[in-house]
Amino acid sequence: MTRFRKLGVAVVTAALAAGTLAACGGDGDSGDGGDAKTLKLWHYESANSAMGIAWDRAIQIFKDEHPGVEVQFERKAFEQIQQNAGMIINSSEGPDIMEYNKGNATAGLLSSQGLLTDLTTETTKRGWDSKLSPSLQTTARYSDKGVMGEGNWYGVPNYGEYVMVYYNKDLFTKHGVTVPTTYDEFTKAMDAFVAKGVTPLAEAGAEYPAGQLFYQLALAKADRKFVDDYQLYKNPVDFKAEPLKSGAQTFADWVAKGYVAKTSASLKAEDMGTAFISGKAPMIVSGSWWYGRFKNEIKFNWDSFLFPGNKFHAGSSGNLWVVPAGSKAKGLAYDFIDITLRPEIQALIGNNGGVPVAADASQITDPKNQKLIENFNTISQQDGLAFYPDWPVPGYYDVLVSGFQSLINGSKTPDQVLDAIAKPYGEGVKEITGK
Template identity: 65%
Template sequence: MSKIGIVAALAAAALTLAACGSSGSTEPGGGSGTAEAKTLTLWHYEGATSAMGVAWADAIKQFEASHPNVKVKFEEKGFEQIQKTAGMVLGSDQAPDLMEYNKGNATAGLLSKQGLLTDLSGEVAKRGWDKLLSPSLQTTARYDDRGVMGSGKWFGVPNYAEYVMVYYNKDAFEKQGITVPTTYDEFTAALDKFVKAGITPIAVGGAEYPAQQIMYQLALSKAQRPWVDAFQLYKGKTDFHGPEFTYGATTFADWVKKGYISKDSAGIKAEDMGVSFISGKFPIMVSGSWWYGRMSSEIKDFKWGTFLWPGNQLSAGSSGNLWVVPEKSKNKDLAYDFIDITMKKDIQNKLGNAGGVPVAADPSAITDEKNKELIENFNKLSAQDGLAFYPDWPAPGYYDTMVAGVQELINGSKAPDKVLDELAQPYNDNLADIGN
């Protein structure tokens, strides 16, 4: 789930924009058979300095150069804004031609089931995008008639991958005499050492996605692939009071009590979490590869690095967010052309060199050693079938349920078993709705 560059407090009116371009289909190449100017309306929520923002800005330039009669009207939206309003906007005449959207059953799957997204299966085969994406990366692009990912038609195309890792301040680690942990016990020993020195070790954003991903990482430490498939793909029954979620919730609450996580973090947004790590306030941040480019460009006062969550075979991660073409897009062929450009080697290489995780880059073209490490760690996870998706995916509205539940763990307002009851209810209600 990529969230950097969230635009805070955008007016609701920003969602309304004049319909652009002519109706009906256009010729690939920007309608070269006519002098009529067209507009491709594009929405995404990646910051300008993020790896995706850098690569896609270049893709816009390439698109306009190859489509001389077309102007790209790019509008940066907030992740939360699109998350909450996509169904309403895409059902209206104000839908963009192409947009970045969160993948998973609760998001892209729900919109596909509602008939709001274009079936891209024909374009995928025609343009060979399926040849560029491994089976694990294709999981989030395809949805069946129930809106469940992993099979069925293509309703989106990812052009990057992502995973959750541990960012760390090398200077802070060296000052405390801490080496990079390779086991879970070494990790908690490092956290204890920071607490003993009067330092809260982990920057956390409890008001948005980051805190729930920490709880999920803890649950995954006790999980195997069948558990993930049951929870995410409905290939079995999920027991919310089984060892996986019980360990995740109780240990997360325990981490707050131990001082690993601040009791004030329930109200912190992801952006503020990231800024606090970048400024050196916290020595550790657990979050996704979508932050990597920004860390590279903004951290000036200390050395930093990353490592995979110690001891886990499974980690939150997947393909990146999807390019989706709304069913009401007025320029679908242009949208397909733009997606195609983002899948080409030069844009993929730029994404990798900017600190992203490309899906179709030339490995020899990635020149930065830290970026190579980022991609190698992803490849390691992917090779061991370690991508476990994200905890908020399985059911519509589950993101807000997860945020609220983890906030209760941070505040201590509810016991872990009660929080797990709250997580189970909407999940099981959704299973009933889709006939599982």
Template identity: 60%
Template sequence: MLTTRRRVATTVAVALAGALLATSCGDSDGGSSDGKTLRLWHYEGPDSAMGVAWKEAVKEFEAQHPGVKVKFEEKGFEQIQKTAPMVLNSDDAPDLMEYNKGNATAGLLSKQGLLTDLTAEVTRHGWDKKISGGVRTISRYDTNGVMGSGKWYGVPDYAEYAMVFYNKDLFKKYGIARPPTTLDELTAAMDKFVAKGVTPLANAGAEYPAQQYLYQLALSKADRSWVDAYELYKGKADFHDAAWTYAATTFADWVEKGYIGKRSSGLKAEDAGVSFIQGKSPILFSGSWWYGRFKTENTFDWGTFLWPGSGLTLGSGGNLWVVPKGAKNKELAYDFIDITLSKKIQNLLGDKGGVPVAADPAAVTDPRAKSLIADFNTLSEKDGLAFYPDWPVPGFYDVLVSETQKLITGSETPDAYLSALQKAYDKGVPKT
């Protein structure tokens, strides 16, 4: 999955509020037709594009449903990631929640019978007509929990992809005239920063950023069939092939050259993002989920570019709206999803720096937002979204974190690193 996303969103967990209004009578599947409260969980930061858009969606929902209130309970990404199976198998399950997409997360929950099959609702509301094929991949899961086919268990209302965020002021200060268009130009730029005592790449080894740098290096030597073998089991994933070997050895080399700080092994995604926001790190490779926050908090001139020299990058449809099997107000949940896919909310999401799936392009007026969406369209048109490294098998995110930390500290060789990944991956691949 993650993407762990892997998330920028605040990790402050708001304590669960009191009991719900006891006005709904549930059927055997947990649903009700007269509920007065929609319990909503998500982990997007309030200043992010999604956070802003969904706050407006709450207002729209309550306006359309007099007497119904949305009880929003903010969660941290890691909190939901670790506790979802337990919570969704209890009476405390929300009616609607944001959850990570991919085999190891939404796929696993669907296989365990913890999510509602949304296929009929997708057809009834026409959501499938708003969500393109590339984004749709992460919405459907087969009986083994493998994405790409089968029933709809989640609905994304945005897309996401990874890019290089760069500090234009620092680039200018250190004599780098323009954003790199090749990997050689990128390494030359990083050499200039290192020569001046500046660590060029913001990184976080304790969460997703480090593994995403490494996966992007592998993608620069890969093609679609390689991605399909790794993510969808359409072939055998070999962690000692040319792409993975290049990625691991190059990543370790970048640590030695000072492009990546050795002390970053214990940092979290928030630390990496704040380092960029504070102007300490000139470059951050991460996802579009940071865009809205950078727009709000950066006090310097900044921009983005796609990873140079690669036709593939990390990305997919965004995290999913999922309806727990035991949700007590399913119809309300479906209505809320529908509102987030409306033109009003989609246009707002796009203008705030998100990547909407059903916006009117002419309605997005912010120049940076237009650039963000244009780059996504470029990737989408050439089938360049390659998902995330932790998606293929359950528990792989934690393996990637711990093993990539060892590469950063130098306590493990690239060859041993790749062998550890192979072992964990092979153990988790569904047996057919």
């Protein structure tokens, strides 16, 4: 599910340049739809995905609790909603509630244009805020300029995602390598594989994985202040200082030590994933979006662990339930959101390989699923979600890909890469904030 990585804030500056409309009024405005007899609901999850299964059940519960109300559900393509959301929800043909991508360029942009309903009052009344950690709330709240992390609620997530280490238990056993629990043990384990002629980490320099590995390494020396400065523009970021300096240098060191193959500079995420699925790679550092596929396709013994030693991890809430400002059934939409946060639905997400935001881990029956959720809960409870490295500014995804390809193939030094990624970041922040 790499779609979450590339969206960033690529169009937010266009909205700011064009001028933004006042955000719509509170969720008690006209159009609450108290007497509505139809709920038009759109999402883009496949029927056999964890969310698709859970939301099908949520729709059935909604129907049972709202006799006489027709649910008109349509499964849309992600790209269809992503590219045309503003036009669609501003028309009479739009839905009353839909799944939409989080972030400045998406939910933030539409909120700043007055196209989404302010859910703040409803969130407090129904206690949705109490079910979501501060870092999960970040992607649900937007300022009047559409910048995430502050302001009113314009969406509600009910699942999450995060980056972890997947490992091949059979290869660890075959080569006599101990599963690490600390950073030092992690590097010792990789040294042991290299000594056996095995590259320990499959990587992909042509897409998001390399940038995420760099970010994980930087986060090893990060605090919440750095994350807020980098992601939310709280203060200027010095790319030649910690933690970004050590992130780039450690990445280069890992390539030099043989932890990452230089040939991976041209590989894509799919290449990395299939290398792990085929049993060729002892480990990959990547996200929970691989989990369901690995569970279905891998034939060997495998498991996962959090990036050793880190308090902060790349990750965020999943996509949001949003209510278009023009919804004719807002009250019904709020009822549906509430259902998706109930224990039954959260457990369904968890038992089908997803990462629920408010599940009781004891209700998850599969040990691997349970561990996936327990690790996410650990990160969430310590406010450890640090979002993604390409999110802050327009076009930054391509900047990071280019930078870390060159670090893998050795065409640039860590200092040169930091220079290359610092300039577009600074220019992007200035364009968004005017500072």
